[in-house]
Amino acid sequence: MAARPMRACRQADGRGDVTFGPADCGDDIDRIMDVMAGSFAPEYGEAWNRRQVSDSLLLPGTRYCLIGADGSHELQSEEPTAGFALLRAIFDEEELLLFAVLPQYRGKGLGAALLTEVIASARTRGIQRLFLEMRTNNPAGKLYTGFGFKTIGVRPGYYRTASGARLDALSQELIIASN
């Protein structure tokens, strides 16, 4: 693999500092899929497949952020990827579609560092509100609450687990101040 620096956040519509399409971010999709494969419990069916990820990156406003095992946002080719975030913006609102850190790198502040980067880059792009949706029993809720996300809606029984149990979905919002 060629040693080329990768930016922390890229987006498909050219509003940011890098414009790209799936054809020229294959290495990064590999990194995202490696994290995806190890991060989401199969019970909940939350992981996306490669096609879903690459197709999403064709849509205007879609971007992703990577974080390395050492917390770097400027990953070199040899550096392991610890986590990623995938987001889609429409006008001044953005949704956090996927967010994960591999289990072996958890509990070291990388999730918080990645979310800090996500929020900072959203603010730079003029995003006013950041949304996400999570299942009720996800411990990640503690992380989101710590960043100021508030629950603004509940979809009862929205998630169905592999064992057939139903879990509510919580819609959460973070108002992003402009300064």
Ligand SMILES: CC(C)(COP(=O)(O)OP(=O)(O)OC[C@H]1O[C@@H](n2cnc3c(N)ncnc32)[C@H](O)[C@@H]1OP(=O)(O)O)[C@@H](O)C(=O)NCCC(=O)NCCS
């Ligand atoms: C959520 C996730 C990204 C957190 O990554 P992380 O690198 O462990 O997060 P951090 O180390 O930065 O933790 C930051 C804070 O979040 C909270 N937190 C994160 N994961 C937690 C967990 N499993 N249980 C309880 N609190 C948790 C804690 O408050 C923690 O602060 P503390 O260390 O001072 O207690 C990671 O657990 C993950 O990938 N989970 C599986 C995928 C997933 O569910 N993603 C969210 C979909 S909505």
